[in-house]
Amino acid sequence: MKNVRIGIIGIGNMGSAHAKQIFDGNIPNAELTAVCDVNPERLSWAEDTFGDSVERFDTPEAFFEAKACDAVFIATPHYDHPSLAIESLENDYHTLIEKPAGVYTKAVREMNEVAEASDKVFGIMYNQRTSPLYQKVKDLIDSGELGEMKRTVWIITDWYRPQSYYDAGDWRATWSGEGGGVLLNQDPHQLDLWQWICGMPVRVRSFMSFGKYRNIEVEDDVTAYVEYENGATGLFVTSIGEAPGTNRLEISGDKGKIVVEDGKLTFWRLRTPESQFNEEFKGGFGSPESWKIDIPTPGENSQHNGILKDWVNAIVNGTELLAPGVEGINGLTISNAMHLSAWTDDWVELPLDEDLFYEKLKDRIDNSTFVKESKNITLDVDGTF
Amino acid sequence: MKNVRIGIIGIGNMGSAHAKQIFDGNIPNAELTAVCDVNPERLSWAEDTFGDSVERFDTPEAFFEAKACDAVFIATPHYDHPSLAIESLENDYHTLIEKPAGVYTKAVREMNEVAEASDKVFGIMYNQRTSPLYQKVKDLIDSGELGEMKRTVWIITDWYRPQSYYDAGDWRATWSGEGGGVLLNQDPHQLDLWQWICGMPVRVRSFMSFGKYRNIEVEDDVTAYVEYENGATGLFVTSIGEAPGTNRLEISGDKGKIVVEDGKLTFWRLRTPESQFNEEFKGGFGSPESWKIDIPTPGENSQHNGILKDWVNAIVNGTELLAPGVEGINGLTISNAMHLSAWTDDWVELPLDEDLFYEKLKDRIDNSTFVKESKNITLDVDGTF
Numbered sequence: 042m043k044n045v046r047i048g049i050i051g052i053g054n055m056g057s058a059h060a061k062q063i064f065d066g067n068i069p070n071a072e073l074t075a076v077c078d079v080n081p082e083r084l085s086w087a088e089d090t091f092g093d094s095v096e097r098f099d100t101p102e103a104f105f106e107a108k109a110c111d112a113v114f115i116a117t118p119h120y121d122h123p124s125l126a127i128e129s130l131e132n133d134y135h136t137l138i139e140k141p142a143g144v145y146t147k148a149v150r151e152m153n154e155v156a157e158a159s160d161k162v163f164g165i166m167y168n169q170r171t172s173p174l175y176q177k178v179k180d181l182i183d184s185g186e187l188g189e190m191k192r193t194v195w196i197i198t199d200w201y202r203p204q205s206y207y208d209a210g211d212w213r214a215t216w217s218g219e220g221g222g223v224l225l226n227q228d229p230h231q232l233d234l235w236q237w238i239c240g241m242p243v244r245v246r247s248f249m250s251f252g253k254y255r256n257i258e259v260e261d262d263v264t265a266y267v268e269y270e271n272g273a274t275g276l277f278v279t280s281i282g283e284a285p286g287t288n289r290l291e292i293s294g295d296k297g298k299i300v301v302e303d304g305k306l307t308f309w310r311l312r313t314p315e316s317q318f319n320e321e322f323k324g325g326f327g328s329p330e331s332w333k334i335d336i337p338t339p340g341e342n343s344q345h346n347g348i349l350k351d352w353v354n355a356i357v358n359g360t361e362l363l364a365p366g367v368e369g370i371n372g373l374t375i376s377n378a379m380h381l382s383a384w385t386d387d388w389v390e391l392p393l394d395e396d397l398f399y400e401k402l403k404d405r406i407d408n409s410t411f412v413k414e415s416k417n418i419t420l421d422v423d424g425t426f
Numbered sequence: 427m428k429n430v431r432i433g434i435i436g437i438g439n440m441g442s443a444h445a446k447q448i449f450d451g452n453i454p455n456a457e458l459t460a461v462c463d464v465n466p467e468r469l470s471w472a473e474d475t476f477g478d479s480v481e482r483f484d485t486p487e488a489f490f491e492a493k494a495c496d497a498v499f500i501a502t503p504h505y506d507h508p509s510l511a512i513e514s515l516e517n518d519y520h521t522l523i524e525k526p527a528g529v530y531t532k533a534v535r536e537m538n539e540v541a542e543a544s545d546k547v548f549g550i551m552y553n554q555r556t557s558p559l560y561q562k563v564k565d566l567i568d569s570g571e572l573g574e575m576k577r578t579v580w581i582i583t584d585w586y587r588p589q590s591y592y593d594a595g596d597w598r599a600t601w602s603g604e605g606g607g608v609l610l611n612q613d614p615h616q617l618d619l620w621q622w623i624c625g626m627p628v629r630v631r632s633f634m635s636f637g638k639y640r641n642i643e644v645e646d647d648v649t650a651y652v653e654y655e656n657g658a659t660g661l662f663v664t665s666i667g668e669a670p671g672t673n674r675l676e677i678s679g680d681k682g683k684i685v686v687e688d689g690k691l692t693f694w695r696l697r698t699p700e701s702q703f704n705e706e707f708k709g710g711f712g713s714p715e716s717w718k719i720d721i722p723t724p725g726e727n728s729q730h731n732g733i734l735k736d737w738v739n740a741i742v743n744g745t746e747l748l749a750p751g752v753e754g755i756n757g758l759t760i761s762n763a764m765h766l767s768a769w770t771d772d773w774v775e776l777p778l779d780e781d782l783f784y785e786k787l788k789d790r791i792d793n794s795t796f797v798k799e800s801k802n803i804t805l806d807v808d809g810t811f
Binding site: 191192194196198201202203204205206209246248250253254255262264266268272274276278280282283284285286287291293297298300309311315318319320322323324325326327328329331 | 576577579581583586587588589590591594631633635638639640647649651653657659661663665667668669670671672676678682683685694696700703704705707708709710711712713714716
């Protein structure tokens with residue numbers, strides 16, 4: 042069997058890390074054969090690091106035309122994910138995009154249409170879907186162990202970022218460069234896991250601050266309230282300004298409560314479902330018997346390499362993707378709805394008014410008065426996601 | 427020294443429990459000398475339980491006129507707290523009211539004016555202020571250990587109540603009888619502690635369901651978002667429909683994070699305040715060193731009897747009250763603001779528009795179509811607060 046020849050567009054923070062993994066042979070059946078970056082410094086880094094066995098391109102056009110690979114991993118800034126993915130798929134490359142799927146769902150929807158019409162494998166780097174912990178949470182919900190969901194609260198405030206992080210990239214944390222802050226850069230994984238596990242809400246009301254903790258023009262702190270079709274409610278709380286932050290997901294249902302915190306999954310299982318207890322119990326004060334259970338979550342969290350392997354495996358063996366690219370629109374829809382709600386200080390119903398969101402985003406890009414000192418430093422991303 | 431002679435108005439669930447404590451001699455320097463209830467059954471219970479050494483009255487008028495006590499504990503349904511407290515104070519009785527201070531702040535403000543003009547000791551049964559745990563949390567904030575507050579999230583969903591609880595009293599969980607649900611009956615303690623520890627917010631946006639989990643007309647599930655003067659944000663999440671619920675208070679500040687859960691106080695203390703770290707650190711990815719500390723909270727939580735003793739002590743020795751009656755308006759203001767925000771589906775700014783709140787509450791009382799089977803069962807409140 043021939044190796045899948047992989048090309049990477051965008052070898053900045055994340056792309057360079059992925060490139061090294063593939064180059065070093067950590068992804069079976071895959072080899073790195075091409076890289077593309079508009080920044081000459083990154084290309085000399087590639088030359089120094091990989092030598093001439095990996096072809097280098099300074100424009101996506103030349104990269105796509107060269108056919109120096111079979112499969113393309115897009116690790117550019119967010120805005121370009123949809124357009125490059127469309128170009129990649131239309132040039133008959135299997136395609137993997139970094140998260141988020143894009144910045145606004147209008148563009149992502151177009152990408153999805155192209156992907157659905159294509160016979161190529163289209164994935165997204167949702168490397169938290171490889172977590173045995175969250176897979177088990179999803180299992181407890183999908184299998185009915187928790188019963189009908191009542192509430193979900195995700196406090197995910199451990200995305201601490203100091204000012205120096207924002208100062209290291211001129212596209213970072215700007216409306217024109219990233220299209221948002223913590224929701225676009227740090228939270229896409231949790232927003233994806235949230236909808237993967239709990240489903241999509243039907244309406245959103247959110248509150249956010251822009252540049253409260255850092256000298257940036259985008260959101261650095263978000264509190265979002267959502268409602269689901271069945272009447273369940275949810276909260277998503279996130280920030281880059283708290284230390285040490287919290288990462289705690291609680292989901293309550295008719296048969297008990299799940300809490301994920303400190304890498305552990307605890308399930309308080311009711312012996313009698315709450316709704317049944319409520320029907321039967323006549324004593325006034327009392328509650329269903331509850332068992333606190335430590336749920337085992339065996340297995341390795343293979344993260345980025347896991348998603349790369351899964352994608353290559355799907356290309357080679359036709360297996361189902363753990364993180365299909367077309368599902369990237371879900372988390373982004375919630376993210377866009379949160380922004381739109383805060384901008385309009387009002388409810389946002391789903392399906393999202395995509396044109397209105399795009400218009401409001403464009404307003405912010407066009408009217409930005411934020412001046413960023415132009416710097417582009419490639420940071421060491423070891424240990425980040 | 428002569429004992430303080432205590433009379434109790436309202437010997438239902440809570441009042442009867444308090445009456446027994448005082449009668450049994452568990453409150454030093456105090457004796458039970460009078461009770462008052464409009465329900466003849468409760469008076470025969472008092473006769474059976476206390477005999478004729480405790481005088482019995484079937485109207486507040488007769489009770490206040492008799493001067494059979496020096497100090498009055500008002501444990502009636504909520505609506506009557508302010509009017510009875512005013513009558514009590516104006517009749518020169520030291521006065522203690524059950525929580526909440528009332529149902530709407532307009533009436534509570536009048537009560538407070540009378541109390542402030544009086545030389546009698548006026549307290550409120552905020553029996554969670556006796557908790558060494560929450561006293562220590564307040565201490566960590568007041569002393570500056572946590573630094574400036576950034577966020578506070580109280581998930582207090584462990585107020586589980588089955589339908590049979592609501593069916594046991596015809597005034598319970600009605601607009602005319604209680605003026606609300608979980609916020610008025612179960613949460614007054616947490617709402618008080620929240621403002622006692624974190625201060626009063628400046629605006630409130632809340633979301634609630636009315637009768638989602640139980641056949642009641644008032645709120646049974648609340649999510650409230652608040653903002654403070656300094657830009658800090660807060661969440662208060664409460665429900666009577668989840669089992670097992672959660673009681674978890676998290677407060678983050680410039681110098682770390684406090685979590686109260688499972689009766690334990692944990693403080694993640696930053697070696698360098700976050701704001702200082704952010705100024706100094708230039709590495710992009712990094713966060714201040716944080717020490718996880720188990721904070722000791724020695725001492726007994728004396729609860730109801732603690733507040734009773736504190737009140738009697740203030741009467742006898744002129745000590746400061748741990749829970750002054752006039753502070754009851756604070757938690758109720760937050761509660762009223764949460765209701766008003768949900769009713770109007772809009773922001774509510776503080777100071778509260780008390781007339782608007784009262785008008786909207788009156789609408790609900792006047793337009794109630796909820797029919798309750800008339801039952802009045804005195805429940806055993808052992809283990810409740």
